[in-house]
Amino acid sequence: MSSSSLIQVDNFSSWKHVHNTVAFVLRYVSNLRKKAKQQQVNLGPLPMTELGEAETYLFRTAQREGFPDDIATLEQSRSTTSVKSLPKTSLLYKLDPWLDERGVTRMRSRIGACQFISDDTTHPIILPRKHPVTTLIIRYYHHKYHHCNHETVVNELRRRFHISRIRVELASVRRNCQKCKNETAVPRPPIMADLPAVRLGAFARPFTYIGVDYFGPMEVVVGRRTEKRWGMLITCLTVRAIHIELVCSLNTSSCIMGLRNFISRRGTPRKIYSDRGTNFIGASRELEEAMATVNQTTLMTPHMGGCWERLIRTVKTNLMAIRPASKLTDEVLRNTLIEVENVVNSRPLTHVPIDDDSAPALTPNHFLLGSSNGSKPLTTFDDSGSTMKQNYLTSQVLANQFWKRWLSNEEHGQRQSQINDDYNDDDGNGAQRRKRKEANKGQDQDEEGAG
Numbered sequence: 001m002s003s004s005s006l007i008q009v010d011n012f013s014s015w016k017h018v019h020n021t022v023a024f025v026l027r028y029v030s031n032l033r034k035k036a037k038q039q040q041v042n043l044g045p046l047p048m049t050e051l052g053e054a055e056t057y058l059f060r061t062a063q064r065e066g067f068p069d070d071i072a073t074l075e076q077s078r079s080t081t082s083v084k085s086l087p088k089t090s091l092l093y094k095l096d097p098w099l100d101e102r103g104v105t106r107m108r109s110r111i112g113a114c115q116f117i118s119d120d121t122t123h124p125i126i127l128p129r130k131h132p133v134t135t136l137i138i139r140y141y142h143h144k145y146h147h148c149n150h151e152t153v154v155n156e157l158r159r160r161f162h163i164s165r166i167r168v169e170l171a172s173v174r175r176n177c178q179k180c181k182n183e184t185a186v187p188r189p190p191i192m193a194d195l196p197a198v199r200l201g202a203f204a205r206p207f208t209y210i211g212v213d214y215f216g217p218m219e220v221v222v223g224r225r226t227e228k229r230w231g232m233l234i235t236c237l238t239v240r241a242i243h244i245e246l247v248c249s250l251n252t253s254s255c256i257m258g259l260r261n262f263i264s265r266r267g268t269p270r271k272i273y274s275d276r277g278t279n280f281i282g283a284s285r286e287l288e289e290a291m292a293t294v295n296q297t298t299l300m301t302p303h304m305g306g307c308w309e310r311l312i313r314t315v316k317t318n319l320m321a322i323r324p325a326s327k328l329t330d331e332v333l334r335n336t337l338i339e340v341e342n343v344v345n346s347r348p349l350t351h352v353p354i355d356d357d358s359a360p361a362l363t364p365n366h367f368l369l370g371s372s373n374g375s376k377p378l379t380t381f382d383d384s385g386s387t388m389k390q391n392y393l394t395s396q397v398l399a400n401q402f403w404k405r406w407l408s409n410e411e412h413g414q415r416q417s418q419i420n421d422d423y424n425d426d427d428g429n430g431a432q433r434r435k436r437k438e439a440n441k442g443q444d445q446d447e448e449g450a451g
Helices: 015-036 048-066 068-079 132-144 150-158 166-176 178-184 252-266 278-290 302-322 330-345 364-368 385-428 430-450
Strands: 097-099 105-107 125-127 161-163 209-222 225-236 242-247 271-274 293-296
Touching: 015 048, 015 132, 048 068, 048 125, 048 132, 068 097, 068 105, 105 125, 125 132, 132 150, 132 161, 132 166, 150 161, 150 166, 166 178, 209 302, 209 330, 225 252, 225 302, 225 330, 242 252, 242 302, 242 330, 252 278, 271 302, 302 330, 330 364
Parallel strands: 125 161, 209 271, 271 293
Antiparallel strands: 097 105, 209 225, 225 242
C-alpha cells in the first residue's frame, strides 16, 4: 500500500501528529477486517504495539519512495535463495543494507555483537534525504531540544537513524523553523536617501554651506578660579573642513559673537544648519536678517546632524589624546583647538594611494590652504602682465582639477558604500548567512569524509 492511497505525509507539520494519524488509520483498517471476521475490535488509547506498527509503516514508505530500486532488489533477494547484490552506483551500496523481520531497511555495522546497546544503535534505520518523513523526524528532535543544542540533536538522530548529510538536513530544518527565524532575525535598514544639495555644492568656496554645533564643556584656569568653556564647531558641508571657535557661555550673545568671528575669517555663508538649541534659536532671527538662511533640525532628531556630530567625535578623540593632565588656561586651550582643527583638516577625504605618489589624496586643507599641510614651494615673484594672467589661468585649472577629483571620488565613495550596504544587509541577515554557509560547507566535508 503506497502513501498516496493511505495518507499524505506532506500535509503534516509534526511527527507526533502524522504518527498518531497513521496509527488510527491502521487501526481502522484492522477493525474493518475484524468486523468482517466477527472478531472484537480495538478501542481506546493507542498501545505501543499499534504505535510501533505505524512507525514501521512510515519507515518502509519513506524507504520505498527514496530507494525504490534498491528496496526491490533487497526484497527479491530475501524471497529467493539467490543473493543479488546492489549495483555499485547505488546510494546504499557502501552501507551494506539488509531487511529486518518487519521489512525495514537497516545498515550493517561492526558492533552487532555488543549486548549493552540497542538494535537501533547497532543497526540504524536508513532514511532518505529530503523526504517528508525524514524532515518531520529531524524537526521533532529539533523541537525536543528547544531549538538549540544542535550537536546533541545530531547525536540523538545517529543513535537510531542513518541519514546522509544529516548536518545539512538539520540546517535546512533550522532555516525553515519560524522560531529560529524570529530569534536570529535582524532589522533591515532602509535605503539611504539622496544627499542634499548642500553636500554636493561643488565649485563654490569652502564654508559656503555650514553646519554648527557645540561640544564641551572644558574647564580652564582663570587666576585662582576655574571656569567652563565650550567649543563651537563649524563644518563645511561640502568639503568637510572644520573651523573651531572658543566661546565662554551657551547664551545667544556668545553664539552670535562666535559666528561673527568665523565670518570675519572665512566669509559669509549662504546657509547655516544647526540643531534646535536655545542659543541657536535666539541667534537665528538676527542671522537671517543680517547674513544667511538658517535651517534647523527637528526636535529630538540628533541623527539629522550627523555631518557635524561625527566631526565632533573626531575632535574629542584628538583632544583626549593631546590634552595634558593639568587644567589649561584660555590661551593654551585656544591654541590646542587650533592645532586640532589643523589635524582634522589634514585627514584624507579619498582613498590614500600606496603605489602611486603622483596623485595624493585630497584633504580639506587642499581647498583651504592649497596642500594638505599648507606648505608651498618658494618662487621668484614676477608682476608682469603676461605672467600674472598665466598664473591666474593656471590657478583656475588647478582649482577645477581639485573639484573634479572631489566629485569623482565622492560619486565612487557613495556607490561603494551602497554596494557594501546591499551586500552586508541583504535579507537583513547577510553576514550571518555567509557564516552559516561557510560553517555548513565545512560540516558537509566532515560528513562526506565520515561517510
